[in-house]
Amino acid sequence: MLVETEISELLKKADFDEAFKLIVSSQKKAIYIHIYRMLGNHADTDDALQETFIRVWRHLEKFKGDSKLSTWVYRIATNVALTQLEKEKKRKTIPLTNVEVAISEGLAPTSVEILQKLETAMERLPSRQKQVFIMRYYDELSYQDIADITGTSEGALKASYHHAVKKIEAFLQAD
Numbered sequence: 001m002l003v004e005t006e007i008s009e010l011l012k013k014a015d016f017d018e019a020f021k022l023i024v025s026s027q028k029k030a031i032y033i034h035i036y037r038m039l040g041n042h043a044d045t046d047d048a049l050q051e052t053f054i055r056v057w058r059h060l061e062k063f064k065g066d067s068k069l070s071t072w073v074y075r076i077a078t079n080v081a082l083t084q085l086e087k088e089k090k091r092k093t094i095p096l097t098n099v100e101v102a103i104s105e106g107l108a109p110t111s112v113e114i115l116q117k118l119e120t121a122m123e124r125l126p127s128r129q130k131q132v133f134i135m136r137y138y139d140e141l142s143y144q145d146i147a148d149i150t151g152t153s154e155g156a157l158k159a160s161y162h163h164a165v166k167k168i169e170a171f172l173q174a175d
Contacts, residue, residue: 004069016060023060024053027070030139031077037134038081040123048084052077067148074141075149078131085127121171129164136161 003026010019031052036045055076063072122130135141135149136157143154143161150157 007069008065011060011063011065014061020053020057020060023056023069023073027073028053030070031073034074034134034139035077035081037138038078038131039084040119044084048077048080051080055080068145071145071148074135074139074145075151078135078149082127082131117172118168121168124171125164125167129160129167132157132160133164133168 003022007019007022007026010016010022028049032045032049035048035052036042039045039048052073056073059076063069067075122133125133131150132146135146136143141149143157146152146157147154152160
């Protein structure tokens, strides 16, 4: 929160270069993880992350402060990722990168299997449900923040999340 206040002060002073550097350094990791969970591979995530920060830079002067800066950046990242998903009609294969990371970190095989099943279940969700599930479950964003990012009502988001959870549970129980 302190960083966001510092960025706001820099924006008020029209010090866009320093504000942008601080935005990138403070949010790059979280935004990368968010995009990766949506796209499922590092190459696409790198491209989307770069495009996200290009758009942030282009529109930084127009940021009015009507929402939290982090929410604004998440919205841009989400839109970039969704656009990329639409363009490519993502392939149906499951990225094994998370599983490989889990194995390298020494997680038990059953944990790796659960990770694989969860990723498979998530890939089968409609894009809106997947998006909401990722933001709520992994990113631990509030429904209000997700609503600000997606421009969707909290009620609709709660319904999407509920349906996503039920579909994932059903998939996991079916095996």
